[in-house]
Structure formats: structure tokens, C-alpha cells
Amino acid sequence: MVMLKGAFIYPGSLGYTLYYTTNFIFTGLAVATAFHAKLFNIGGEGQAYVGSLGILLATALFAPFLPALFVVLLCIICSALIGAAWAFIPGYLQAKRGSHVVITTIMFNFLASSLMVYLLAGPLIQLGQQSPQSDLIPESAQLASFETFFSLFGIDITSSPLNLSFLLGLFALFVFWVLIWKTRLGYEIRAVGKNQDAANYAGINVPKIIIITMTISGAFAGLLAVNEVMGVQHRAILNFTAGYGFTGIAVALMGRNHPVGIFFASLLFGALFQGGAELDFEFQSITRDMVLLIQGMIILFSGALAYMFNPALSKIFNNITKNGANDD
Amino acid sequence: MMIDKAKKTSGGDTACYILELQKISKSFGLVQANKNIDLQIEAGTIHGIIGENGAGKSTLMNILYGLHRADSGEMLIDGTKAKIKSSADALSLGIGMVHQHFMLINRFSVLENVMLGSEGGSLLSSGKIATVNKLKELGQTFDMEVDPNALVSDLNVGMRQRVEILKALKGGAKILILDEPTGVLTPQEATQLFDILDKLRANGVTVLLITHKLAEIMAITDNVSIMRGGEMVGHRKTSNTDPQELAELMVGRKVLLNVEKPKAKPKEIALNVNSLGCFSSRGHKVLDDLTFHVKAGEILGIAGVSGNGQTPLMEILSGMRKPDEGYFEILGKKIDRDTKVSPFTMRENSIGHIPEDRHKHGLILGFEAYENMVLGFHNTEMTGGKKLLDKNHMLMHAAERMDEYDIRPRNPKLLASSFSGGNQQKIVVARELYKNPKLLIVGEPTRGVDVGAIEFIHKQLIELRDQGCAIILVSVELDEILGLSDRILVMNKGQEVSTVNGDEANPKDLGLMMAGISQGASN
Numbered sequence: 001m002v003m004l005k006g007a008f009i010y011p012g013s014l015g016y017t018l019y020y021t022t023n024f025i026f027t028g029l030a031v032a033t034a035f036h037a038k039l040f041n042i043g044g045e046g047q048a049y050v051g052s053l054g055i056l057l058a059t060a061l062f063a064p065f066l067p068a069l070f071v072v073l074l075c076i077i078c079s080a081l082i083g084a085a086w087a088f089i090p091g092y093l094q095a096k097r098g099s100h101v102v103i104t105t106i107m108f109n110f111l112a113s114s115l116m117v118y119l120l121a122g123p124l125i126q127l128g129q130q131s132p133q134s135d136l137i138p139e140s141a142q143l144a145s146f147e148t149f150f151s152l153f154g155i156d157i158t159s160s161p162l163n164l165s166f167l168l169g170l171f172a173l174f175v176f177w178v179l180i181w182k183t184r185l186g187y188e189i190r191a192v193g194k195n196q197d198a199a200n201y202a203g204i205n206v207p208k209i210i211i212i213t214m215t216i217s218g219a220f221a222g223l224l225a226v227n228e229v230m231g232v233q234h235r236a237i238l239n240f241t242a243g244y245g246f247t248g249i250a251v252a253l254m255g256r257n258h259p260v261g262i263f264f265a266s267l268l269f270g271a272l273f274q275g276g277a278e279l280d281f282e283f284q285s286i287t288r289d290m291v292l293l294i295q296g297m298i299i300l301f302s303g304a305l306a307y308m309f310n311p312a313l314s315k316i317f318n319n320i321t322k323n324g325a326n327d328d
Numbered sequence: 329m330m331i332d333k334a335k336k337t338s339g340g341d342t343a344c345y346i347l348e349l350q351k352i353s354k355s356f357g358l359v360q361a362n363k364n365i366d367l368q369i370e371a372g373t374i375h376g377i378i379g380e381n382g383a384g385k386s387t388l389m390n391i392l393y394g395l396h397r398a399d400s401g402e403m404l405i406d407g408t409k410a411k412i413k414s415s416a417d418a419l420s421l422g423i424g425m426v427h428q429h430f431m432l433i434n435r436f437s438v439l440e441n442v443m444l445g446s447e448g449g450s451l452l453s454s455g456k457i458a459t460v461n462k463l464k465e466l467g468q469t470f471d472m473e474v475d476p477n478a479l480v481s482d483l484n485v486g487m488r489q490r491v492e493i494l495k496a497l498k499g500g501a502k503i504l505i506l507d508e509p510t511g512v513l514t515p516q517e518a519t520q521l522f523d524i525l526d527k528l529r530a531n532g533v534t535v536l537l538i539t540h541k542l543a544e545i546m547a548i549t550d551n552v553s554i555m556r557g558g559e560m561v562g563h564r565k566t567s568n569t570d571p572q573e574l575a576e577l578m579v580g581r582k583v584l585l586n587v588e589k590p591k592a593k594p595k596e597i598a599l600n601v602n603s604l605g606c607f608s609s610r611g612h613k614v615l616d617d618l619t620f621h622v623k624a625g626e627i628l629g630i631a632g633v634s635g636n637g638q639t640p641l642m643e644i645l646s647g648m649r650k651p652d653e654g655y656f657e658i659l660g661k662k663i664d665r666d667t668k669v670s671p672f673t674m675r676e677n678s679i680g681h682i683p684e685d686r687h688k689h690g691l692i693l694g695f696e697a698y699e700n701m702v703l704g705f706h707n708t709e710m711t712g713g714k715k716l717l718d719k720n721h722m723l724m725h726a727a728e729r730m731d732e733y734d735i736r737p738r739n740p741k742l743l744a745s746s747f748s749g750g751n752q753q754k755i756v757v758a759r760e761l762y763k764n765p766k767l768l769i770v771g772e773p774t775r776g777v778d779v780g781a782i783e784f785i786h787k788q789l790i791e792l793r794d795q796g797c798a799i800i801l802v803s804v805e806l807d808e809i810l811g812l813s814d815r816i817l818v819m820n821k822g823q824e825v826s827t828v829n830g831d832e833a834n835p836k837d838l839g840l841m842m843a844g845i846s847q848g849a850s851n
Contacts, residue, residue, distance in 0.1 A: 182716045187699070187706050194694040201648060201681070201689040202704035203672025 006278020007271035013278070015146060015160025021263075021270035022162075022227045025169040027248025028266055029176050030221035032257040034101075036180055037213040038193040043090060043105030044221040045245025046112030047083040051222030052229045052236040053116075054078030056124065056134055059141045068140035075141050076168065076226050083222015084215045086112065091214025095207035101214065109245070120238055133237040143231040163231030165223075172220060173259040179216070189213050221245060250299050272298065344407060346371035346534050347392075347503055352401035354387055361387040363558045365401070369503075369551075374525060374535040376545040376566070379555030380578055380750070380778035385538050388555070389505050392536075393425045394418040405503075424496025425505040430488050432480045439463070439476035442495050459498070466497050470527045485633075486517035493524065497533070504528065505536045510544060514633050515806060515839035522548050540578075542571040542585075543807070554578055579780045587786040590794065592814040594623035598659060598767050598798035599645070605653030606640050606822075614640045616822040617654070624766065627789065627799040629813025629830065631806065633842050637822035638771070638802045639684060645769050645800070646681040647674035659766055675704055680760035684771030684802065690756040691744045698726035698740035701759050729758040734784070750781030757785055761792060768792060771802045786812060806835050820844040 007017045027044040034041035058078040063071050090104035120132040127135075145163040150156070180186040191199040192209045200206055228240045251269055255261030276291035349367040353360070361384045369375045379385045390396040392403070394412040403410050405421050412418050418425070432441050443452075443459045460476055467473040472490050480488060489509060496504055506525075510518040525535050525548060537549060545552050546566065554562045554577040562577045575583050599622045606615040615637045622628045632638055643649035645656065647669040655664035659677060663669055671681070683689035691700050702710045702722055710725060712718025726740035733754045735747070744752060753773065760768065770789065774782040789812060793799055803809050809816055816833050818825040818841040825841045 178716070184706055184711065184717065187711075187717060191692055191695070191703070191706075195688075195692045197688045198690065198692045198703065201646075201671055201683055202706070203647070203670045203675065205670070 002282050003271070003275030003279050005275075006282070007275035010278070012158035012160045013274055015158065015162035017267070017270040017274040018166055019161040019163070019227070019232070019270070020273045021266045022166045022169045022231075023224055023244040024247060024251045024266035024269045025173060025262060026220055026224040026227070027245050028251030028255060028262040029172055029248075029259075030217045030219075030245075031248045031252035032255065032262055033176065033180075033189075033220060034213060034217040035252055035257050036186075036193050037189045037210060038196075039091075039094070039210065039213060039217070040102045041087065041090075041105055041214065041217045041221075042102055042249065043087060043108045043112075043218070043245070044224075044248045045241050045243070046105070046109035047086045047218040047221035048224035048228075048241045048245055049109075049112045049116050050086045051079040051083040051225035052240070053119070054080070054082035054222065055137065055141070055225055055229045056236060057082075059137045063138040063140055066140075071138075071140045072143065072230070075230060076223065079222045079225045079229075080219040081222070083225070084219040087214045087218020087221070088211065091211040091218075094214070095210040116236070117238065120236060124236070126235070131238075134235045136235050137230065141230060142234050143226070145231070161232040163227070165227040165231045168223065168226060170263075172223060173263055176220070176262075177259045185209075185212070221248075254299065268298075269295075344371065345369060345404070346406060348404040348407075349388075349392075350402040350404070352388065352391060352398045352403070354391060354396060354398050360558050362391070362398070365555075365560050367553055367560065368563075369534060369536065371534055372529060372532050373550040374529055374537060374548055376537045376539065376549035376552040377555065378539060378542070378545050378552060378574060378578060380540060383555040383578070384558040385555055386507060387558075389425065389507060389536070389538055392418070393423060393505060419499045419501070422500055422502035423505065424499055424501025424503070426489065426492040426496060426507065426509060428508045428511060430492055432488060432491060434481040435479070437477050437479055438474050438483070438491050438494075441480055441491060442476075442498055444495075446499070462498050463494060466494055469531060470497070470524060472524055472527075484517075485512050486514075486520060489513070489517075489521065490524070501533070503534045503536065505538070507538045508540070509537070510539070510541065511804075512634065514842050515835055516843060518544075542574050545574065546571060556580055575779050579778060581780065583779050584783050585779075586811055587783060587790060589790050589812065592626045592793065594626040594814070595796060596624055597621050598624045599800070600657040601645075601654075602656060603654035604641070604644065604651050604656060606644060606649070607652050608640075614822050615644070615651075618819075618822070618824055619654075620817055620824065620827065622767070622798045622800055624798045625793060625796045626814040627793050627801055627812050627830075629809040629816040630800060630802045630819060631809045631816055631838055631842060632804070632819035634804045636819050636842075638819060640822075641819075642681070642684065642769050642771050642800075642802055646679065646683075647671040671704060672707065675763075678763065678766045680763070680765030680768040682756055682760050682768070682770045682773055684775070686752055686756050691752055693745035694743065696741050696743055697730070697735075697747070697755060698722045700744045700755055701726040701729055701740070703759065705759070705763075729755075729762065733758040748778070749776040750778045753777050753785065754781060757788060761788065764795070764797070766797060768797055768799045769802075770799060772804065773801070774803075774805070774808060806838055809838070810835065818842055 006013055008014050027048065030044045030047065031041055055075045055078060058075040059071065062074050086108060090101050090108055093099040093104050094101040117132065120134060124134045126133055143164045145161065147157055147159045149164060180190065188199065188204045188209050191202065191204055192206055196206055224241065224244060229236050233240060247269055251262060251265045255265035272295050276295060279286050280288050280291055345368045347369040349365055352362055352365040354362040365388055377385050387396060391398045394414045394417050397413065403412065410421055412421065439456065439459060442463060443455055447455045449455065463474070463476050472494060474487060474490055474494065480491065483491070493504065509521060513521060528535055537544070539545060549566045552564050552566050552569065552574065553560055554574060556578055571585060575585060601618060601620050604615055604618040605613065608614045618641065630638055640649060644651050648671055650665050652665060655662055658679060661677060687693060692703065712721030723740050730738050730740060735751050735754045735758065744755065747755065773785050773789065777785065789799060801809065801812055810830070810833060813830040815827060815829055816838065817827045818838060820842060821844065825844060
């Protein structure tokens with residue numbers, strides 16, 4: 001109860017939940033894209049982390065002379081591009097050299113982490129500051145929070161980190177759906193994922209598809225930086241990815257790699273994150289670790305146990321269809 | 329037929345059944361693989377079980393051998409109830425099984441393989457001596473001598489099968505189950521196998537022969553049970569039945585076993601292959617100096633024991649692989665090791681390819697039927713829209729093909745894996761024939777396909793030939809090669825042994841050639 005209240009009902013809590021949801025949508029999509037080609041992209045964390053560099057780069061290059069709208073668009077594109085580039089290398093290594101993408105993406109998480117520590121504590125550190133964080137990005141590149149956005153129309157909502165990148169997240173879900181199920185590229189990605197030999201027989205260039213898929217996957221992950229850097233922190237800080245990349249794996253699994261599923265799985269995890277924090281806050285006896293344990297249980301029950309009920313459900317379904325067939 | 333064997337009728341009416349199944353049922357999820365199966369097997373006979381792929385033969389045998397457990401039903405061995413929970417139980421009750429794909433360790437010697445699972449103590453030496461003696465004894469009784477120290481990898485397929493049989497017999501098997509034993513054998517090796525089975529029967533071993541080849545049933549069995557759709561549809565004494573009746577029982581309707589074929593009218597050369605060569609990834613030569621041609625309007629059959637270069641040949645001709653030596657010309661286009669090709673460009677050049685293994689190459693089992701119907705053509709107008717895929721268009725296209733080819737169930741949204749083998753193959757055939765190819769490369773078009781669908785597919789191939797398509801037919805089924813081909817090229821170890829005219833060929837000569845003995849040498 002406390003968790004539900006903490007996630008949806010307390011003032012501002014829904015905003016927090018949806019803010020987490022946005023992060024999970026991006027990382028969930030990243031993992032799901034790769035899953036469709038039977039690739040396991042564990043590097044969402046690193047790809048999102050370096051994605052922030054794209055934003056810092058875009059603001060430095062374009063903010064001084066371009067209007068806000070263009071700056072924002074360019075920032076989004078650059079974050080996706082840098083995330084994509086970070087995933088391109090493991091994709092290339094998998095396709096051309098056979099280095100397993102699981103290993104390389106994990107390595108690239110460490111590389112990203114070290115690179116960001118170096119940059120944030122060195123060249124990019126805010127002048128006169130001890131804490132490792134970059135300068136604030138210019139206001140033209142900051143995304144309005146829902147609070148400010150709605151106040152434009154005279155509607156008052158409670159302050160929360162929820163910002164316009166939530167809409168970007170919904171848009172990304174749509175793009176993902178079109179990409180996977182409506183385009184020839186998506187057809188080829190799924191064909192490679194389901195049967196590489198048959199894909200090869202069909203004339204699909206399997207290594208090329210592997211590289212493209214990883215690149216798209218990285219681009220989705222890179223967009224997480226839009227939410228964190230442009231929407232909430234307004235600067236790159238140390239470890240802003242906070243494990244969202246890894247949770248994305250669970251989101252994609254639970255969402256069965258389908259945009260609708262990913263949305264609801266993201267919402268669930270958003271609620272768990274926010275409600276869990278509330279739980280921790282409300283009860284002295286429940287620690288942060290207990291919350292993690294509960295989250296783990298939920299993943300276990302909803303994910304792993306789905307297969308436990310499968311035979312029984314299919315039996316019931318079978319009986320229903322059998323009866324239906326007899327009616328004919 | 330394969331061999332002439334005097335059929336023994338053993339036992340008589342009072343015979344005690346060595347094995348009796350009563351109302352065995354088994355389902356996997358939604359699929360009922362076995363339904364109330366009754367089966368009685370007399371001791372000391374060869375009992376055939378025949379049925380199409382997916383009829384439930386293998387499931388039934390796996391239940392018998394303890395690999396699956398029946399949902400309901402009873403099993404009686406020698407008249408007493410038996411509970412078989414694992415293959416160890418089966419072995420201890422005297423049931424042995426030779427699987428379709430051998431369960432041997434190639435790097436071990438024959439002796440080590442036969443000992444496997446009964447090493448006898450922590451030191452090997454005592455077990456070894458006992459096994460060697462046992463092998464000698466078995467070899468003498470059944471005329472199956474094998475050198476115990478030979479490495480399995482050095483043995484040919486027929487010998488490996490012999491090792492499998494010895495392994496089962498050494499475990500004390502009184503009932504021997506053979507699952508599609510001749511699938512990997514040359515006709516000569518099959519004859520030898522049947523001689524062995526005859527000896528086994530003479531020595532009181534009961535043999536259960538699982539097959540979908542009618543000729544084998546007629547040649548060797550005493551009794552035959554026919555399965556269709558998970559049920560037993562009939563039991564016959566082999567001497568009282570004929571292939572036509574068995575085929576009808578298997579399929580459930582009248583079938584033509586041999587498709588009528590008018591004489592071919594070959595036209596211009598469609599494919600010209602010139603000293604083609606190719607190496608495996610380990611550097612072995614898998615195709616060696618192969619030269620032949622195919623004309624429009626004729627079927628060139630390629631006969632050979634599987635694994636003698638047919639697969640790389642088809643892969644090269646269909647653009648999946650590059651030749652290492654030589655070149656080939658398709659419809660006037662020359663292709664050698666430096667030409668950029670992909671299966672996609674080959675399809676654009678009006679070349680169809682029905683691959684040998686539909687599960688590995690021909691279909692994406694996790695895709696729905698309509699998605700499979702455009703596989704390889706997904707970059708053409710077949711998918712409808714200009715940029716995006718038009719699902720309705722694809723569904724329409726699939727539904728039309730399914731009508732045309734009588735693919736059942738007629739549901740384009742069903743996963744390819746939910747169709748039976750015959751219908752899956754029809755999906756592949758429908759897709760590859762749709763564009764009226766000028767050259768069609770066909771591999772094992774009827775492997776694991778039911779008798780009814782075989783008839784249909786063969787008719788389609790003949791029809792296509794008469795429309796002026798050049799067809800290369802690769803098959804390990806000699807009957808298929810003989811029934812369809814206008815000319816037959818026999819391959820062994822990646823080389824051409826000989827090429828003969830279809831109407832002059834006979835199974836015996838082809839069998840010898842497949843073993844690498846060219847006609848000149850044998851005469």
C-alpha cells in the first residue's frame with residue numbers, strides 16, 4: 001500500500017514515477033532492439049553515460065548562435081549518435097571478429113565509466129568546484145519540466161523531475177514499433193534474430209544487420225542522457241545512469257520486447273523505484289536492501305514464473321478452443 | 329525392391345507377445361502426439377512401424393525407451409507390467425535403441441564406445457577384456473565383426489551403425505528399436521543391414537523397425553503397424569498387404585506413388601559449371617573439379633550419399649557461398665571467386681532455391697507463414713508498400729499461395745513451426761516457384777514430407793520443367809532421383825563419378841557409383 005501510495009498518490013510522486021519510467025523506456029528499448037536480433041546488449045549503461053557527452057558537445061557547438069528549438073533537437077541527435085557510436089564498436093567486433101557482444105559491451109561499460117570519471121574530474125569539471133560535474137548546460141538546451149510546461153497553460157502541478165523527455169520516450173516507443181514490425185530493416189533484424197542461417201539463405205547480410213542493430217540499440221540508450229542531463233540535472237554528473245541500463249534488461253524481458261509491454265514494464269519499475277524509496281522512508285525497519293529484494297521478487301514472479309503457469313494456461317486455452325471447434 | 333527375403337511367419341497364434349502397449353497416450357502442450365496406442369509385438373519377429381513425419385512414431389519409441397513418459401496407458405513386457413522411467417530402465421528390461429543420429433563418440437575406439445556406461449569398476453582393464461570377449465562372441469553369432477580398436481571416426485556410416493547395434497546387444501537387448509536406420513546408408517549398406525536384422529531375428533531378437541519407406545517394410549518385416557496423426561490406424565501381416573494399401577493408410581486417401589513423367593524436351597543450356605572446386609573451412613576439398621551443364625526443360629538429378637559435396641554445390645549455385653576454383657555460368661552470367669554475389673542477386677537473376685534443410689535455411693520457424701512467404705523477396709514489391717511493409721498485402725499474397733498449393737491449415741498468421749513437415753515444405757516451394765524461376769535448385773524436396781505432399785511436389789517439379797525451367801535435383805532418396813531425373817550425375821567425395829541417362833539407370837549401378845566405384849571399373 002505504502003509503495004502504491006508512494007508511487008502514484010502522494011503529491012509529486014506520480015511525476016517521480018514517470019521520470020523513472022522515461023529512463024527505463026530508453027534502456028528497455030535499447031535492450032529490446034538488440035534482443036530482436038538475438039544480441040544481448042548489456043552496455044546500455046555505458047552508452048547512456050557517454051550519450052551525455054553528445055549533449056555537452058552539441059551545446060558547446062551550437063547553443064551560442066542557434067535558437068533553442070534547434071539546439072534541443074541537435075542535442076537529442078548528438079546524444080543518440082554518441083550512444084550509437086559506443087555500441088557500434090562492440091557490434092562491429094561481434095559481426096566481423098566474432099567477439100561476443102556480451103563481453104565487449106560489459107567492457108565498454110567500464111571504459112565509459114573511466115572515461116567519464118576522467119572527463120568530469122578533469123577537462124569538463126565546473127570551474128571552482130570540487131565535485132566531479134560539468135558546467136550547467138545553457139538554458140536554451142534545458143528541457144522544460146512538466147511543472148513549467150503545464151504552468152504555461154495555467155495548470156498547477158506539483159514539482160517533480162518529470163520533463164518533456166517523457167514525450168520523447170513515448171515517441172521512441174512508436175519509432176521502435178514501426179522500425180521492428182513495419183520496415184524491411186526490422187524484418188531483416190527479426191530474421192537474423194530468429195534464424196541466422198535462413199537469413200543468410202534469404203540474402204540478408206547478417207554481419208551488416210548485427211552492426212546496424214547494435215547501433216540503433218546504442219542510440220536508444222544514448223537518449224537516456226536527454227532525460228537526465230537536459231531534463232533533470234542540467235549538467236552531466238558522476239554516475240547519473242545509476243544502474244538504469246541494467247534494469248533495462250529486466251524491462252525488455254518483462255515487456256516481451258514489445259513497445260506496449262516495455263511501456264508497462266517501465267511504469268512498473270518506475271513505480272518500484274519511487275515506491276521503494278517511499279517504503280524506505282516510511283518504515284525504519286525496511287532498509288534499501290529490502291526494497292531491492294522486493295524488486296527482485298517481483299521480477300522473479302512476473303518473469304520467470306510466467307513459464308510455470310504456461311502449461312496450465314495453454315491447457316485451459318486448449319479446452320476452450322476444442323469446445324469452440326466442436327460447436328462448429 | 330531393396331532385397332528379396334523370404335518372410336518368416338514365426339510363433340503362430342499362441343505366440344506370447346514380448347511387448348504389448350495398451351492405450352498409450354502422450355501430449356506435448358497442445359499437441360497430442362500419441363492417442364490410445366495399442367500395439368502387440370510377437371517375440372522373434374521384425375515388426376515395422378510406418379507413418380508420415382509427425383505421425384507420432386518417434387514419440388512412441390521414445391516412450392518405450394524411457395526418454396519420454398506416457399500420460400496414460402500400460403506397457404507389458406513378456407506379459408508383465410513394466411514401468412520405464414529412464415533409458416536405464418529400458419536397458420535393464422532388454423530394450424535397446426539405435427537412434428537415427430548415432431550416439432557415438434567419434435574420438436573413442438569401438439571398444440570404448442561399446443563399454444560406455446558399463447565400464448565395470450574404477451579400473452578399465454577388467455571391463456575391457458570382458459567387453460572384447462563379448463564383442464567377439466556377438467560378432468560371431470550375428471556375423472558382425474568389427475575391429476574393437478578402430479576409431480569410430482575412421483569407420484564408414486554402415487560400420488558405425490553396426491557399432492550402435494553391438495552396443496545395444498552387449499547391454500543384453502532382446503528388443504531392438506531401429507529409428508529410420510537406412511536414412512544415412514547407401515543401398516548396398518542397407519542390404520547388409522537387412523542381412524544383419526535377419527540374423528538377429530534368427531537368433532531370437534525382436535526388432536522394431538521405424539521407417540517411412542514402404543520398400544523397406546515390404547522387404548524385411550513380418551508384421552507392420554501403421555500410424556497416422558498420433559493414432560494407430562492399422563496392423564497388417566506384411567505378406568497380406570502391398571505398398572499401395574500401406575500408403576493409403578498412412579495418408580488417409582488414395583495416392584499416386586509414382587508421378588507420371590512425359591519425355592523431356594531440353595532446350596538451350598541454362599547452367600554451365602566448369603571445373604568448380606571449393607574447400608571446407610578446415611581446408612578439405614569438398615568439391616573437386618566438377619564440370620556439368622543443365623539445359624532448360626530438363627531435370628538433372630544429383631545422386632550421392634549425403635555429405636559428398638552436394639551441400640556446398642547447392643550453396644555455391646544459389647549464391648550463399650563463393651567458389652574457390654573454377655566458375656559457372658547461369659543464364660549467360662559468369663560467376664567465379666571474384667564475382668560479387670549474394671542469394672538476393674541470384675534471386676533477381678530468376679534462380680529459385682529450395683534448400684535441403686527447410687528448418688535451418690528454408691524457413692524461419694518463429695515467423696508467421698505470411699512472413700515466410702516473402703523471405704528472400706522482402707526487398708521486392710512482394711511486401712507491398714514502397715518504404716514500409718504492407719501487412720495486408722503480404723497476408724493476401726500468402727493466402728493466395730496457400731489456396732494455390734493447398735497448404736493446411738489455411739491460416740497465414742500461424743507460426744511456420746505449427747505446420748506439418750509437408751505443409752512447411754509447400755510454403756517453401758510456393759515461395760520459390762512464385763516468380764517462375766528459369767533455374768531451380770532443389771535439395772531433398774521431400775525429406776520428412778508425407779506421401780501425399782510428395783506426390784504434389786513431384787508434380788509441380790515436372791510441370792515447371794515442362795514450362796522450360798532447368799532443374800537441379802539433389803536427393804539422397806534414390807527412388808526420387810530415378811523417378812524424376814532426365815539425367816543423373818553421381819557424386820562421391822566432391823567429384824563426379826559418372827553421368828547416366830535417367831531411363832537407363834538402375835538402383836544397383838547407382839548404388840555402386842555412389843560408393844565411388846565408377847561403371848567402367850565395375851564392369
